[in-house]
Amino acid sequence: GVVAQEILRHAPDVIVVAAYGLMLPDNILNLPVFGCLNVHPSLLPKYRGSSPVSSAILNGDDETGVTIMQLDNGVDTGPILANKVVKIESLHDAINLTEKLFQEGADILVEVLSKLDRGSIDVSPQTEIGASVTKKFVKEDGEINWYLGAYRIERQIRACRPWPGTFTHWKDKTIKIIEGSVVDHKAISSYPPGTVVSFMDDKYVISTGDGAIGVNMIQLEGRSVMSASSFALGHKDFTGSQLGS
Template sequence: MKLVFCGTPVFAVPTLEALIGAGHGVELVLSQPDKPVGRSGEVNPTPVKVAATAHGIPVLQPEKLKTNQALRSSLEAIAPDAIIVVAYGRIIPQWMLDLPKYGCLNGHGSLLPRWRGAAPIQWAIAAGDAETGVTTMLLNAGLDTGPMLLKRSIPVTDTTTSPELFVSLAQIGAELMVETLAGLEAGTITPEEQDDSLATLAPLLTRDDARIDFSLTSREIDQRFRGFQPWPGAFTALRGKKLIVHGMHVVEEHSVTAPGTLTIRDGAMEVACGSGSAIVFDEVQLEGKKRMPAADFLRGFQLKSGELLGG
């Protein structure tokens, strides 16, 4: 097929590569504008732009889509059979939705209608879902509300982290998009409307999502910790200062202290959580200090059992 591909981060690159590998003609790539990263402020090209350039595919990085007449003229001249959208980060306007023969196809990192929105992979782990996956769908004007085409699921274990799941779902999504195009062309796929009553939202993560709520059970806290890696992470407060937690694990012992209460047990930082559960901090970093194993932190700071974290 003659395609236009819209994507920005690393997650979208395997799909672009798979489409090219399957023999489709990617005529143009749209990616978000390059932005400065890190403390240096160096402007780096988006991962999708790097991949497209390596294949000699033209790349456009428009600031706006809806009223961009030059872009519209370019796409109308290409007359793509389909527009593929994977983690692009822009709302696709109606004129683009209406343009291709097979529509605008999206690869979304969840089993829709569960986890519509910007951060489906992270929220699936944070919520303790037993499985997640990728759904291909036809985009419409809503937020991930379009008719579903194909799905593929994988299990989420009690050790799965977001970075691991991103890699797995990116590859699954690439294979599924190639399969979706083949099915549409062959007429073997029937779009299926989503059941809105089953929908859940996966909103964009904020820094405050990293704040540990010790009223949750230790397993719920661990799920959020694994889901919110590498950003926004997890933190709490200790003696009025921010304490970033880089590593933690659940303990099975029943805690009789109030949530947020610290217990120093065998050189470990154990914190009481909701429903009598507890969690142990393995690696921490006090604001302005370097990260270190919790055992080293305890040797350097005179903490006592009974101190309260959070607030």
């Protein structure tokens, strides 16, 4: 293609890609003196593939990180030049954690490029010990199974933001759960999972297989995103209803 021809014409010393979902052809991979580098938002070899940030959040990991690696013919399997651990905070979702990881990645990339230029970089081949490959998230991954625990569902809400988003069903309509958190409710175990138990403290309290989720931002099919308080004004029958397919 035109882009490949331009790259070949300029004959760069190094090529850097980030969040690039395609494989580079051999004539590009083998062109730069220092190779093609990738800024990957995980601590490789864990979470290779297309959804490393969402997977780390969904799985409840305490930390993840960013890796600078050399591209080869595999999917995120090339040698590691540098990495940095990043703590996953309770307010991190796939949007702001991705931003954090690439900010950190940009900083260590500068160091890596400087070391490459000086010829003082240590390159470590990846091991297959602890290796895992993430799959691309699809729309179905966003559907909430209320029989799962509250903490698992809360992580799903953060992991699936912005894509594919988390959703459930109410009165034959899709309803998106935009924001939610784990809340205490003493009698929650007496309600079937997916029951909208109450509206309190500007949140809908919804029962799960283990604990309760408080939902404060919501979007009914065909409508705009609104606070739970605004939604409650026009949907008095939501409290007490049963969610799910």
